[in-house]
Amino acid sequence: MPPTELEIIRKIEKLAGRIRRSWVQLGIGDDAAVVQAPAGHQILLTTDQVIEKTHFTKETHPPRALGHKILARGLSDIAAMGGQPLCCLLSLQMPGWATGAWLSAFLSGLLRLSKNSDAPLVGGDVARGRLLAAVITVVGSAPADEILTRGGARPGDIVYVSGRLGGSAAGLEKLLRRGTGNPVPRDRAVRRHLWPEPRLSLGRQLRKLGATAAMDLSDGLAMDLARLTKASGAGAEIDAARIPLFPGASLKQALHGGEEYELLFTLPPGLPPPASFEKIPLTPIGLIRRKPGVELRSASGMQKLKPRGFQHFDR
């Protein structure tokens, strides 16, 4: 017989452990959690979900990686705003098969990242569902009036990306190619897809460096740069030869592959960032311009870069 809702909540509470973070006044167990933001900070809020057969399958995604990834996605949004995490909340929809070892592994992946990134699990909800789904809300904070948004890029600003792109898409392809039941291949691109690292300290650093705009790359460079420029009331041109490729990834994967969780950001031309930060390369790939739209310069000349990326409802 599957465990009751209460038994599952107790298991989560036990695995989450006692929260020892000065800013958490009340964690799991009351009607609401209570947290205290640092003085002078505003609250950052983001929510994200992974759904079986939409975002992952039991076969391709080990539960530990999935638990890590859902929290990493939320933390990546906090990073993109230049913020620091305060806590997270988790809602689970659970089929019977997932309530035992699968849940333990999922939680261990999530809670490890939660501890390492100072984002304790303070609440959530558990209910039965036919397919597994997990929704995370991540709460963060940043000094008022210093928060990075997508809307601040100005014509003449330089466009940068952190890290190397296309690895997540290349890794997913490898995962899908292996036969059902085969072990997860040991491969850098696969690892990149399964275990993305939110760029939290880089995000805070960009705030201090005077970045004019920032966002995280979740739906592909082409689509996300279109969003950033639109929010800024501007356009951009980028240079194909400058886009840093993940080893083994194609330009197409770098332009249109989702789930990178690197940061896309802009800085005025007079404020170049260091070439890398905590070993993550920071690469200039183009320029913000007044004319709307995004164009790609390559050996065959300039062409419009269509905002085609990863969209669930289009599949």
Added chain:
Amino acid sequence: MPPTELEIIRKIEKLAGRIRRSWVQLGIGDDAAVVQAPAGHQILLTTDQVIEKTHFTKETHPPRALGHKILARGLSDIAAMGGQPLCCLLSLQMPGWATGAWLSAFLSGLLRLSKNSDAPLVGGDVARGRLLAAVITVVGSAPADEILTRGGARPGDIVYVSGRLGGSAAGLEKLLRRGTGNPVPRDRAVRRHLWPEPRLSLGRQLRKLGATAAMDLSDGLAMDLARLTKASGAGAEIDAARIPLFPGASLKQALHGGEEYELLFTLPPGLPPPASFEKIPLTPIGLIRRKPGVELRSASGMQKLKPRGFQHFDR
């Protein structure tokens, strides 16, 4: 062809309208929303979900009522802490059938309550799912060190409930009894089940009155009082004859029926509240005692009240 994810997000943005609340710095559209809590306040966080075939069916629950109810559940948690709402975030898992008129009606119910309760929708996520599911996160705030919890009841305190109990269970029974395809019966109990009212101003009033503990009744009086007393390291005895019954509801429905969203609270004996607040009756039903467990006094004597209530995983 069903709309794309982006088209759905645009529809939600359009229906949500421009947010004109001084404390919301940034709503839907960036990597994270930005809100500012009142000075001296701590942040309250709660998350809740409704899942097709677990919590509702297309046949029994009209979409407008469902949109209202999911937000009401989250707001009720904020009320129980004595807080005020700041904003909400919504994650949707959508089958194709739900993306048109159903979604519009669902959102109209949610957004009406959102506007009336000062909890603007500032973010969320949309993805395809085989069954409909909605997860809401409600963010609120309350003055530091004045927040109501479940853990503060002391032996000798009086136990109160707001409103009249059992109506939600009675209404659900009527909804389930009507044949498929028949209109929703016009009935007070049905209305009570479909359109619960979060007791936000009452919750803040209880804080000012010096309530020692509070929680909202979501899983039934028997189970929720067991939780409150356990969190307070105490027990309670309540009087069956004193429990205020919703017209037409049975004592069993009042004790074990879920989804009431009334407040259960305790006050020291020297601090009686008014008999009603904003026309909601406040009824003393028993006493906190040192001895753990909850007992019910009725015509047939004292008996243990088992914490049996509404639990998804037990069904």
